[in-house]
Amino acid sequence: xxxxxxxxxxxxxxxxxxxxxxxxxxxxxxxxxxxxxxxxxxxxxxxxxxxxxxxxxxxxxxxxxxxxxxxxxxxxxxxxxxxxxxxxxxxxxxxxxxxxxxxxxxxxxxxxxxxxxxxxxxxxxxxxxxxxxxxxxxxxxxxxxxxxxxxxxxxxxxxxxxxxxxxxxxxxxxxxxxxxxxxxxxxxxxxxxxxxxxxxxxxxxxxxxxxxxxxxxxxxxxxxxxxxxxxxxxxxxxxxxxxxxxxxxxxxxxxxxxxxxxxxxxxxxxxxxxxxxxxxxxxxxxxxxxxxxxxxxxxxxxxxxxxxxxxxxxxxxxxxxxxxxxxxxxxxxxxxxxxxxxxxxxxxxxxxxxxxxxxxxxxxxxxxxxxxxxxxxxxxxxxxxxxxxxxxxxxxxxxxxxxxxxxxxxxxxxxxxxxxxxxxxxxxxxxxxxxxxxxx
Amino acid sequence: xxxxxxxxxxxxxxxxxxxxxxxxxxxxxxxxxxxxxxxxxxxxxxxxxxxxxxxxxxxxxxxxxxxxxxxxxxxxxxxxxxxxxxxxxxxxxxxxxxxxxxxxxxxxxxxxxxxxxxxxxxxxxxxxxxxxxxxxxxxxxxxxxxxxxxxxxxxxxxxxxxxxxxxxxxxxxxxxxxxxxxxxxxxxxxxxxxxxxxxxxxxxxxxxxxxxxxxxxxxxxxxxxxxxxxxxxxxxxxxxxxxxxxxxxxxxxxxxxxxxxxxxxxxxxxxxxxxxxxxxxxxxxxxxxxxxxxxxxxxxxxxxxxxxxxxxxxxxxxxxxxxxxxxxxxxxxxxxxxxxxxxxxxxxxxxxxxxxxxxxxxxxxxxxxxxxxxxxxxxxxxxxxxxxxxxxxxxxxxxxxxxxxxxxxxxxxxxxxxxxxxxxxxxxxxxxxxxxxxxxxxxxxxxxxxxxxxxxxxxxxxxxxxxxxxxxxxxx
Numbered sequence: 001x002x003x004x005x006x007x008x009x010x011x012x013x014x015x016x017x018x019x020x021x022x023x024x025x026x027x028x029x030x031x032x033x034x035x036x037x038x039x040x041x042x043x044x045x046x047x048x049x050x051x052x053x054x055x056x057x058x059x060x061x062x063x064x065x066x067x068x069x070x071x072x073x074x075x076x077x078x079x080x081x082x083x084x085x086x087x088x089x090x091x092x093x094x095x096x097x098x099x100x101x102x103x104x105x106x107x108x109x110x111x112x113x114x115x116x117x118x119x120x121x122x123x124x125x126x127x128x129x130x131x132x133x134x135x136x137x138x139x140x141x142x143x144x145x146x147x148x149x150x151x152x153x154x155x156x157x158x159x160x161x162x163x164x165x166x167x168x169x170x171x172x173x174x175x176x177x178x179x180x181x182x183x184x185x186x187x188x189x190x191x192x193x194x195x196x197x198x199x200x201x202x203x204x205x206x207x208x209x210x211x212x213x214x215x216x217x218x219x220x221x222x223x224x225x226x227x228x229x230x231x232x233x234x235x236x237x238x239x240x241x242x243x244x245x246x247x248x249x250x251x252x253x254x255x256x257x258x259x260x261x262x263x264x265x266x267x268x269x270x271x272x273x274x275x276x277x278x279x280x281x282x283x284x285x286x287x288x289x290x291x292x293x294x295x296x297x298x299x300x301x302x303x304x305x306x307x308x309x310x311x312x313x314x315x316x317x318x319x320x321x322x323x324x325x326x327x328x329x330x331x332x333x334x335x336x337x338x339x340x341x342x343x344x345x346x347x348x349x350x351x352x353x354x355x356x357x358x359x360x361x362x363x364x365x366x367x368x369x370x371x372x373x374x375x376x377x378x379x380x381x382x383x384x385x386x387x388x389x390x391x392x393x394x395x396x397x398x399x400x401x402x403x404x405x406x407x408x409x410x411x412x413x414x415x416x417x418x419x420x421x422x423x424x425x426x427x428x429x430x431x432x433x434x435x436x437x438x439x440x
Numbered sequence: 441x442x443x444x445x446x447x448x449x450x451x452x453x454x455x456x457x458x459x460x461x462x463x464x465x466x467x468x469x470x471x472x473x474x475x476x477x478x479x480x481x482x483x484x485x486x487x488x489x490x491x492x493x494x495x496x497x498x499x500x501x502x503x504x505x506x507x508x509x510x511x512x513x514x515x516x517x518x519x520x521x522x523x524x525x526x527x528x529x530x531x532x533x534x535x536x537x538x539x540x541x542x543x544x545x546x547x548x549x550x551x552x553x554x555x556x557x558x559x560x561x562x563x564x565x566x567x568x569x570x571x572x573x574x575x576x577x578x579x580x581x582x583x584x585x586x587x588x589x590x591x592x593x594x595x596x597x598x599x600x601x602x603x604x605x606x607x608x609x610x611x612x613x614x615x616x617x618x619x620x621x622x623x624x625x626x627x628x629x630x631x632x633x634x635x636x637x638x639x640x641x642x643x644x645x646x647x648x649x650x651x652x653x654x655x656x657x658x659x660x661x662x663x664x665x666x667x668x669x670x671x672x673x674x675x676x677x678x679x680x681x682x683x684x685x686x687x688x689x690x691x692x693x694x695x696x697x698x699x700x701x702x703x704x705x706x707x708x709x710x711x712x713x714x715x716x717x718x719x720x721x722x723x724x725x726x727x728x729x730x731x732x733x734x735x736x737x738x739x740x741x742x743x744x745x746x747x748x749x750x751x752x753x754x755x756x757x758x759x760x761x762x763x764x765x766x767x768x769x770x771x772x773x774x775x776x777x778x779x780x781x782x783x784x785x786x787x788x789x790x791x792x793x794x795x796x797x798x799x800x801x802x803x804x805x806x807x808x809x810x811x812x813x814x815x816x817x818x819x820x821x822x823x824x825x826x827x828x829x830x831x832x833x834x835x836x837x838x839x840x841x842x843x844x845x846x847x848x849x850x851x852x853x854x855x856x857x858x859x860x861x862x863x864x865x866x867x868x869x870x871x872x873x874x875x876x877x878x879x880x881x882x883x884x885x886x887x888x889x890x891x892x893x894x895x896x897x898x899x900x901x902x903x904x905x906x907x908x909x910x911x912x913x914x915x916x
Contacts (some may be wrong), residue, residue, distance in 0.1 A: 077647050080551075081525065100650035101545025101552040185855075245743035246763045255741050257757075303463050321553075396644055402858045409857035430858075 001062055010141045014157060016134060026061040027323050027330075028084035029077075032313070033066035035347045039334065040064040042342075046333050053429045060323060067095040070311060073097055076318070085321040086331065091312045092386035092395055094139055097132050098362065105319040106137035109328035116141055119337055125311050127385045131212075139362040140314030142352035143335040144343070148308040149372070151271040152260040153253065154280040162260070162280065165287040165306075172239040172259055175208040179234070179364040180241040181258040183267065188309060192284050193231045194407065195307025195383060198223065204307065207400045208435070209387040209394050219432040222296030225424055230409050231316065232294040232418065243408070250274040265350060268372055281371045283378045284308060294423055310383035312352045350376050393437060473577075476584045484583040488657070491576060494583020498629025502599040507579040514572045526550075531564055540640070541652045556648035559640070563633050567624070618734040637885040644879030660886045671883050674870070679894075681771070682866045686839040689778045694832060696779055697786020698824060704787070705794050716791065719784040726780060731848040734777045735761060762853030767863035774849050774864060781845065782835075785829075793827050794820070832901050837895045841868050858900040867891045 031039045031339055040326070043055050043062040050058045065084065073093035074085040081105055089097065097104045107113055117125065120142050128140035152162050161167040165179065172179040182189040194230060197204045205223035210216035234240040244261075245252050254260040254274035262284065272279050283307035291300045315335065317327045333339065340351035341360045348369045350356075357363050363370060388395035397403075410418045412425055418424050476486060492507030510870040521528035528536070541553025546888050580761055586596035595778035597605070606614045638660055654864030663671045702717050722730060748754040764770040797820060805815045825832075846852060846869045852862035860878055861870040877882035 077650070078650060096647065098547075098650075099645075099647055101550070102547045103647070103650055106547065137547075243755065243763065245740035246735070246759055246761055247739040251739075251741045257741070319547075357520060367770055393645060402860065405859075407856045 002354055010163055014193065020226055025322075026063045027326065029035075029062065029064045029315075029330075030038075030067035030069075030072055030084045030087040030417055031064060032069045032088060035343060035344060036064055036066040037350060038343055038346050042088065042334060042339060043330070046330060049333075050329075058326075060326070065299050077103060083318050083320070085167040085318055085323050086315050086327055087318065088313055088315055089140070090386075091124070091140055091142070091416050092316055092388045094128065094130060094316075095388055095391045095393070095395055097316060098139060099134065102132065103319060104139055104316040104319075105324060105327075106132075106139050107141065107317075107328065107331075108331070112141065112328045112332045113138060115332060115336065119335075119353050120312075121380075123310070123380075123385050124352060125353075127312070127387065128314055140312075140316050141331050141335045142312040142314045143340055144313040144379070145310065145350045145352045145376070145385050146264050146266070146313070147310040147350075147376045148188070148264055148284060149260050149285050149375040149379055150260055150282045151253070151263055151275070152280045152282060153256065153275055155278045156256075156259050157280065159280070159282070160281040162285055165285045168258065168260055168285065169234070169237070169240060177239065178242055178252070178258040179237075179239060180260045180262065181252040181260060182241060183244055183249045183385065185408055187399050187407075189262065190404060190407045190411070191309050191383075192306040193411075194224075194225050195309065196227055196304045197382060198246070199303040199305050204384070205304075208384070208398070209391075212387070212391065214394070214436060217432065217435050219435065220425060220428045221440060222298045225295040225421060226289050226293045226298045226302075228407075228424055228428070229295065229421075230287060230304075231411045232413050232424075233292065234287075236413050241411075243412075254341075265348070265372060265376065268348070268369075272368070281368065281375050283375050284382070305382050308379050308383035309386045310380045311385055314352075344373065346370065397435050398435050403431045406431050406434075447745070450679070453837045473580070476580055480580075480584050481585075481587045481590075483589055486582055487583045491579045494579070495586065498583070498586040498596040499580075500586065500596055500599065503582065503602065507582075509576065510575050511571070514568065516906070517568065524561070525554065525557055527554050527561055528570075531565075533558070533561040533565040537565070540654055544652060545650070551649050552652055554649045555640075555646075555653045556642065559636055560633055563629060563636065568627060611646075615629055621743050634888055637881055638889055640882055642881045652815065660882050663883070670860055670874075671886070673880075674856070674859050675887075675890075678861050678865055678867055678870050679890075681719065681864070682840055685771070685842075685866060686836050688775050689782065689842065690832065690836045690837040692775060692779055693782030694786050694828070696783040698790045700783060700787040701790035701794060705791060716788070719787055722780065722784050728848055730781060731777070731844060735849050737905070738773065738777075756772060762850040762862075762864075764854055767854055770850055770854055770864050774845060777849060778845055784829075788830065789828065793824055797823050826844075829904065833899055836902075837899055840866070840895050840898070841891065842866065843868050843872070847872065867894075872913070 029039065029043070040062075041062055047058045047062065067084075069086070069088050069090065072087050073089045073096055076087055086269055107116065116128070116138060118394075124142050124145075125138075128142060129136055129138050131137075147224065150162060150252045152168070156177070157168060161171055165327055168179045171177075180226070183220075187194075194206055195225055195395075196206060205227060207216055207218040214365075231241075234244065242258070245257065247255075249261050249263075249267075250270045250273065253261055253271065261267065263271060275339070286305050289298060289300060289302045290306065294300050294302070315331050317324065317331070322329065335352075335357075337351070337353040340349075340353050341362055343349045344351050344356075344360065350373050353358065353360075355372065363373060386398075388398060406427060410424055413419065418427065450462070477485060479711045480487075481494070481497065483494040485496035486497075487507075490508065491511035492504035495501075495504035495507060515535065518530045521530035521532040523529075529534075536553070536558035539558075540555040541558050543550065543553045545552035589596050639655055640653050640658075640659060641656045642648075645651070646653045660671075664675050666672070700719070703709065705713055709715070736742050738760040740759055740763070744760075745754065745757045748758070749756075759765065759769075760773040761770055763775070801819050802815055805819060810818070843866075846864055846866055850862070850864045852865035852869050852873065855862045865873070868891065871884050871887045871891070874880045874887065
């Protein structure tokens with residue numbers, strides 16, 4: 001009796017393990033957590049449409065899974081075989097994904113290529129394309145966009161005040177507050193200065209890997225020195241800018257220590273929770289270079305426009321997927337402008353579609369989420385997509401060799417090391433060398 | 441000076457002796473091997489080629505079959521080179537271990553060779569060879585042992601008797617085997633793999649499976665002394681702070697814990713159990729919750745700042761942790777918070793020790809006219825130190841590799857512009873940043889090796905020179 005019982009238990013355990021180990025083979029898509037439910041529904045719609053128009057039913061179960069899109073590329077590269085069939089990444093990950101043998105498959109369907117070309121602005125087309133072995137391939141299919149905008153406290157600041165940093169600064173001085181908290185220390189956070197442009201000419205003051213060429217990089221210019229000197233005044237003033245406190249930038253906003261924060265759409269919910277109805281959204285302000293700031297040939301009184309990185313989230317296809325034949329048709333559907341607009345209405349995601357502002361009815365509303373979208377789209381005129389996609393190393397050079405820390409150090413004038421123009425220029429040369437890939 | 445020289449000479453002698461003993465052991469192994477071959481039966485001689493044959497000739501069929509299957513299995517793996525994730529194990533793995541891959545792959549064809557898997561499977565194959573050699577030797581020894589039993593007129597052991605022996609006189613072997621397998625698989629194998637990584641150029645620009653990486657010899661180690669990058673500039677500052685941190689974190693908690701235990705154990709203190717419970721609660725709480733709570737309490741908009749501003753000590757919020765203006769502020773803060781985490785452990789242990797100090801020792805001291813302070817200095821303190829020396833050492837080592845406190849409280853900041861390592865980064869948190877955040881796996885491995893050398897040397901030296909080791913029977 002005991003033996004039989006033991007045998008039964010062993011059989012049950014074996015069956016349990018066998019069932020547990022048997023792997024189903026669903027078609028897996030990774031998207032951001034905020035849109036997971038939406039895209040699962042869209043895929044159900046797609047399967048319905050597919051089944052109605054084909055003799056055979058759609059052969060896979062589709063699982064749309066929530067993933068951290070910031071780290072999705074790294075997670076995928078850690079174990080490509082365990083990765084999804086389609087994943088969402090920010091476009092600046094493209095270089096890593098196509099490095100060496102390439103982890104993702106280029107788009108080959110003519111229909112999808114045509115849709116990508118007709119729907120997306122040229123700036124996006126440039127950063128989703130890469131040259132492999134002498135041929136240009138499109139690797140990513142954009143469906144969402146993002147840029148930095150200004151969140152501000154309407155209790156203290158008017159729409160007019162937030163036109164310029166000086167306007168915000170003067171209110172901060174009157175109120176004994178800080179003008180700005182930046183949310184982090186990476187290159188995204190200094191981009192409002194580093195990517196700024198001259199209002200009169202529209203000329204940007206930095207060149208970063210233009211046309212995907214490493215050498216097309218220039219950081220040490222008269223304008224850049226002047227802007228960093230302005231930034232140094234701003235960051236060292238008791239009422240100017242600061243890195244978010246160790247309680248977090250949202251605490252800085254909610255305690256009214258800082259009047260503004262530079263952030264993206266992903267900061268919206270927290271900003272709203274911090275300021276409630278006092279939350280205002282605006283395009284990043286302009287600022288004016290003074291006698292104290294100008295360097296070289298730059299004239300005092302030059303008005304600058306804050307800049308930003310304007311990025312796109314895109315779908316890419318896992319080259320190891322055993323369902324490649326189905327993926328491009330799915331992506332044709334998921335990235336169509338109608339789906340982008342539906343996602344905007346439902347999830348407040350910013351469409352990557354180039355004419356969204358004019359063509360999407362939903363963009364004509366006057367609520368705060370539409371303001372968020374409109375401000376971001378307006379910032380697209382003052383920004384550039386992160387130009388790191390074409391080469392795996394560019395992203396590394398720009399972000400990971402502590403160049404952002406060094407820029408912040410100039411702005412904060414750490415240990416009074418950057419009191420002179422010469423010291424600033426020397427540090428800028430060092431930063432430019434990091435961007436150019438020098439290891440010293 | 442003489443003492444120092446003696447110590448160096450002694451250490452060198454020990455190394456020399458160890459080397460000689462190792463060479464002697466290898467010699468004995470070969471001598472035994474040859475002797476068994478000469479002296480063994482034909483079955484034993486054949487067992488040198490066909491595993492299990494000797495046992496089969498002694499009618500030990502199951503044992504012989506097991507050895508034979510093991511040999512066939514090993515040879516099959518070695519020759520057929522089964523693949524996992526397109527990377528072979530077996531003879532080809534040894535070749536790949538040398539090249540670390542040659543196929544660079546392309547967009548529409550196959551992926552690149554996975555250098556990381558090739559390195560790993562190379563190590564695994566070496567491991568398999570070692571295991572096979574052990575089984576091979578066991579096969580010969582087993583056959584030869586049966587030969588000797590036959591010569592003595594005894595019957596060779598059956599499989600059943602072998603198993604019975606495992607449950608009786610060789611029970612320790614049965615018990616220790618799973619542990620050894622676990623240590624080999626989950627500790628030794630990753631450690632060897634990590635050591636090898638330190639000799640490659642597996643850095644942030646490599647994605648295994650997409651690009652290859654290569655052997656670079658001692659280049660990564662040389663960077664510490666000759667380079668001008670992160671590792672050269674920051675290794676010594678991080679190392680010195682790590683040692684300083686470990687010293688102060690260990691002794692502050694140790695002394696604090698002892699004082700607290702003495703205080704609670706004082707006759708005049710009431711509600712002893714309550715006080716002990718209160719402090720034990722900090723152990724019961726998950727450490728990261730305590731640390732995150734502490735971080736919030738000390739943050740710029742936290743209650744400590746609010747209180748100090750309300751009573752007029754501060755005009756504006758003061759950053760105690762990662763954003764502190766000076767490294768010293770952040771370092772003192774983390775050491776102080778560490779007291780909250782570490783003191784209860786020492787307090788608890790010392791309480792137990794204090795309750796068990798032999799009473800007759802105190803009585804004898806009292807009869808001899810010792811004052812209370814003398815009794816404390818000459819009995820209590822040596823007794824506590826004697827018992828807690830091993831704890832003190834493990835605590836010191838634990839603090840060298842203490843990750844949570846720094847990672848959760850300051851994240852290694854205040855930062856040093858141009859460096860990955862911040863001013864409160866320890867070797868382990870720096871290692872984390874270098875590998876997980878920056879992707880410089882090779883440099884991370886170098887740091888890990890140095891950390892291991894430091895912790896292992898500190899442990900061995902301090903423990904072997906401690907009274908707890910030299911006079912381990914004293915207090916029994």
